[in-house]
Amino acid sequence: MAGTGIDTSILHKGSHSASYFDLARSAGDGVEIVDFCIPCNPYFPTPEMFDELARELKNILKYYPSDSAGITKKLASVLGLHPQTVAMANGSTELITWIDHLLIKESVAIPIPTFGRWTDQPFETGKRVDMFPLQERDGFRLNLDDYVRFIRERKSRVAVICNVNNPDGNYIPRRDVIRFMDMLGDLDLVVIDESFIDFSDAEQYPSVGPDAVIRPNTVVLKSLGKNFGLHGIRFGYMLANPAIAGTIGKALPKWNLNSLAEKVVFMIQEHEEEYEDSLRLLSRDRRQMAGELSRVPGLTVFPSQGNFILVKLPTEWSGVALRDFLVANHGVYTRECGNKLGMTSQFMRLVVRPARDVDRLIDGMMDYGRQFLPRGQYDDPRAQYDDPRGGGWEDVPDNLIQYPTRRSEYTARRAANG
Numbered sequence: 001m002a003g004t005g006i007d008t009s010i011l012h013k014g015s016h017s018a019s020y021f022d023l024a025r026s027a028g029d030g031v032e033i034v035d036f037c038i039p040c041n042p043y044f045p046t047p048e049m050f051d052e053l054a055r056e057l058k059n060i061l062k063y064y065p066s067d068s069a070g071i072t073k074k075l076a077s078v079l080g081l082h083p084q085t086v087a088m089a090n091g092s093t094e095l096i097t098w099i100d101h102l103l104i105k106e107s108v109a110i111p112i113p114t115f116g117r118w119t120d121q122p123f124e125t126g127k128r129v130d131m132f133p134l135q136e137r138d139g140f141r142l143n144l145d146d147y148v149r150f151i152r153e154r155k156s157r158v159a160v161i162c163n164v165n166n167p168d169g170n171y172i173p174r175r176d177v178i179r180f181m182d183m184l185g186d187l188d189l190v191v192i193d194e195s196f197i198d199f200s201d202a203e204q205y206p207s208v209g210p211d212a213v214i215r216p217n218t219v220v221l222k223s224l225g226k227n228f229g230l231h232g233i234r235f236g237y238m239l240a241n242p243a244i245a246g247t248i249g250k251a252l253p254k255w256n257l258n259s260l261a262e263k264v265v266f267m268i269q270e271h272e273e274e275y276e277d278s279l280r281l282l283s284r285d286r287r288q289m290a291g292e293l294s295r296v297p298g299l300t301v302f303p304s305q306g307n308f309i310l311v312k313l314p315t316e317w318s319g320v321a322l323r324d325f326l327v328a329n330h331g332v333y334t335r336e337c338g339n340k341l342g343m344t345s346q347f348m349r350l351v352v353r354p355a356r357d358v359d360r361l362i363d364g365m366m367d368y369g370r371q372f373l374p375r376g377q378y379d380d381p382r383a384q385y386d387d388p389r390g391g392g393w394e395d396v397p398d399n400l401i402q403y404p405t406r407r408s409e410y411t412a413r414r415a416a417n418g
Helices: 008-012 020-026 047-055 057-062 068-079 092-103 117-124 144-154 174-183 224-228 242-251 259-293 319-330 355-369 381-385
Strands: 086-089 107-112 128-133 158-162 189-193 218-223 236-240 308-312 347-351
Touching: 008 020, 008 319, 047 057, 047 259, 057 259, 068 086, 068 242, 068 259, 086 092, 086 242, 092 117, 092 189, 092 218, 092 236, 092 242, 107 117, 107 144, 117 128, 128 144, 144 158, 144 174, 174 189, 218 224, 224 236, 224 259, 236 242, 259 308, 259 355, 319 347, 319 355
Parallel strands: 107 128, 107 158, 158 189, 189 218
Antiparallel strands: 086 236, 218 236, 308 347
C-alpha cells in the first residue's frame, strides 16, 4: 500500500502511543489500519458475541449499570472466587492508582523495562521508585533471587513483578512466584501483575491468585480488557485477602463500572469454550509469527509468553523511523519502545496477530530495510525456508531465541490458515 494519508506527527505527541481512533481519523478513505501496537486478543469476542452486544446496545447505553458491588459479585461467581477477595475497577490502571495512594507509603521496587504505570504512578505521588534493571544479555529475564537481594539492599517496602512481563514477554513459573511472595512476607505489599498471564501456555495453571488471597500482604492484578479483546470497556480486577481487597473496594466509586462491562461479565460464563479456543489460536499464531519475524535479516526475536513479541532492530534501523514508515506506507501500526525505562528505540513490541496480518507487517519491514542493504538483501527471505511439502519451519535462523515450553509445538503453517 503506497500512501495511507496518515499524519505521522500524531505518533510524536505525548509519552504514550497514539490511539487507534486518532490514526483512523487521519487516514485516507478506505485505508485499513492493522494494529500491532495495542495488545488485544484478536479472536475474542467472537463475531456472534459482537452481534449480541449490538442488539442490546440501546439498553446498554440508555440505562444505569448495577453498582460495582453487584457486578463484582457476579464476576467472582463466574470465576469461582470469594467476592470478599475481589475488587473490580475501571481498568487495571485505576487499581494501580488506588494501590499507590492507599498501600504504597514510602518506596516501591520494580524491574525495568515493564508496564510504565508501575513506575510513573509512584513517581507522580513522590514515592521512591527502586528500579531493578533487566539485562538484554539475559533476554530480559528476571532472576528472582537477585531481585530479592536488591529489594533488601534498597530496603524497599513494596515489591512488584509483572508476569507475563510487558514488553519482553518473559514468564516466571508459578512455583517460583509463590516462593518470591513467601520470601517477602514482611514487606508492606507484594504485587503480582498478571494482566497478560492468560496468554501463557507454559503451565496449565499459571496464576497465583488463589495463593495471594491467603497471604497477608499480596495482591494479584488482572486485566479483562486485554484477555477478552475489549480494551475500550476498561475493566479489570484484583485479588487479595479480604482486608486488602476491602480497603481498595471501599475507595472505589459506587458506579465505577459501565453497563457494557456489566453485560460482558454476564456473557463470560456462556462463552468460556470460545475464550479457551481464542487462547489456543493465539498460542499458535505466536509461534508462527516468531518464525516469520526471525527471517528478517538482522532482526533479533525474543521469546514470549504474552500476546506480543519483543524484537531488536538491526543496528542501522531506527524504531521511530520504522514505526512512521510502516503506518504511512503500509497502514501497519507498531510500538517502538524508546519511551520505556530500560529500553531504547532499537526495540519494538509487536502484538501477535493472524498470519495474513503478519504477512503485511513483514512486507513493510522488508520494504523499509531495502534502503540499508544492497539490492536483493531484503527480497522475501521466507521463501528459502519454505518447505514445499507443507512442513514446519524447523530450520530457523539463529536470530530466533528459543524458549522452552512444556506443551507440544504448533506446526500449522501460514498457508494452512489462508
